Amino acid sequence: MSLKRQRGERAGLTREQVLDAALELADESGLAGLTMRGLGARLGVEAMTLYHYVPNKEALVDGMVERLFTAAQPAAPDPDWRAHLRGYAHDLRTALLRHPGILPAVVRPAVTPATLDAVEGGLRTLTGAGFPLGTALDVLNTLTLFVLGHAAAEVGISASDGPGSPTWLASLDRERYPLILESVRSGAGTDDTARFAFAVEALIGGFSLHNR
Amino acid sequence: MSLKRQRGERAGLTREQVLDAALELADESGLAGLTMRGLGARLGVEAMTLYHYVPNKEALVDGMVERLFTAAQPAAPDPDWRAHLRGYAHDLRTALLRHPGILPAVVRPAVTPATLDAVEGGLRTLTGAGFPLGTALDVLNTLTLFVLGHAAAEVGISASDGPGSPTWLASLDRERYPLILESVRSGAGTDDTARFAFAVEALIGGFSLHNR
DNA sequence: CCCCGCAATCTTACGACGTAAATTTAACGC
DNA sequence: GCGTTAAATTTACGTCGTAAGATTGCGGGG
Numbered sequence A, B: 001m002s003l004k005r006q007r008g009e010r011a012g013l014t015r016e017q018v019l020d021a022a023l024e025l026a027d028e029s030g031l032a033g034l035t036m037r038g039l040g041a042r043l044g045v046e047a048m049t050l051y052h053y054v055p056n057k058e059a060l061v062d063g064m065v066e067r068l069f070t071a072a073q074p075a076a077p078d079p080d081w082r083a084h085l086r087g088y089a090h091d092l093r094t095a096l097l098r099h100p101g102i103l104p105a106v107v108r109p110a111v112t113p114a115t116l117d118a119v120e121g122g123l124r125t126l127t128g129a130g131f132p133l134g135t136a137l138d139v140l141n142t143l144t145l146f147v148l149g150h151a152a153a154e155v156g157i158s159a160s161d162g163p164g165s166p167t168w169l170a171s172l173d174r175e176r177y178p179l180i181l182e183s184v185r186s187g188a189g190t191d192d193t194a195r196f197a198f199a200v201e202a203l204i205g206g207f208s209l210h211n212r
Numbered sequence C: 001c002c003c004c005g006c007a008a009t010c011t012t013a014c015g016a017c018g019t020a021a022a023t024t025t026a027a028c029g030c
Numbered sequence D: 001g002c003g004t005t006a007a008a009t010t011t012a013c014g015t016c017g018t019a020a021g022a023t024t025g026c027g028g029g030g
Helices: A015-029 A036-042 A047-052 A057-070 A081-097 A100-105 A113-128 A133-158 A178-186 A192-208 B015-029 B036-042 B047-052 B057-070 B081-097 B100-105 B113-128 B133-158 B178-185 B192-208
Strands: none
Touching (some): A015 A100, A036 A047, A057 A100, A057 A113, A081 A100, A100 A133, A100 B100, A113 A133, A113 B178, A133 B192, A178 B113, A178 B133, A192 B133, A192 B192, B015 B036, B015 B100, B036 B057, B057 B113, B081 B113, B081 B192, B113 B133, B133 B192
């Protein structure tokens, strides 16, 4: 990456290289630090060159998001629908957290061959387990949106130590917020991974009510 | 709003007026259309004037988000914890959807007196219903993050008719995606409000497993 | 082998953005 | 009235996305 070329030598980029470099840059410098000029520099190329691989910056970000979703390998189909959903949620979260830089820009699930396969596979498992098709779709949409929101919030929260941080919360009025203070003191709710697992289990437990 | 003044006449703004005008502008023109100059114009003032009410644009957006959360009046404490959670989720979603313009920027819950009250109240109801404190916190965090993610995705999805739209999905390969096509044909999963309610019920159902 | 068309890359330029610095103007206590 | 302070403006700078056009390398048909 970013090798210097002789005068007039070609860089030989591909769209995938551009998108991957953009993901790296966003992870290092944040969304605001993702610049056409900066991305060009990282690839050893002028900014305008990038417009041969991407029509504009919005499309660049869209491509990055697509790449993120595509990187989540579809969970192996599991006849146990609970295990299938657990695996799907876990894998999707892991893929999303691999590139926290663009997560703030992921406000909707991307539609790619990979995600379509994941949905189709999920529908097959769920309907096979007795869920009506409409319910199965609601289940998958609900779970996907939850994973998205949770992952985005995880990277959003961790960066700050202003309002909301444990030390900040510890200075609250103990008359008014006794339970919050007790929670902070006991260190509850600070483990993102544990909270995620808790939530997934709750959702699966709730979905079970539609299956008998 | 935006009344023209005589030369040298004062505008007499307040921070709240600035934030509310910013919310309006973001709703009309999107996040990219939210500009210091544009916001100034809407208030009948030069861009630099806004810096007397807000240190920079990032703080402006933060203030808008805070205002959004504060506008969600805390749900009336309900001894029935299920009803309490239902009301909380519904009210928060309604408040968030009232200003779709900044929702893409809401990647984490804001910490304000209003939200602290909501959390404390929720903890009181849940612990009163027999939940351990740590579990109660997980329940509230899970529900809040879900509402955030769902609301953000709702406004993100609705705007597009490219990939992911019903008409686009209808042209998929029927050998490979039979269940997705059947879902589209039956119009399943298109009602955001219904899906939200479904998800909230599922979560509450799952939470119930920790309460007996 | 040459040359020509195409694809990749670079150069230059423009308008809009966020905001620093300095300046002007209005409002208010003494 | 007068100085002080807060509110608003003016001017300016650096950076951004990107339009337009020029330039350079490469591969195939004479």
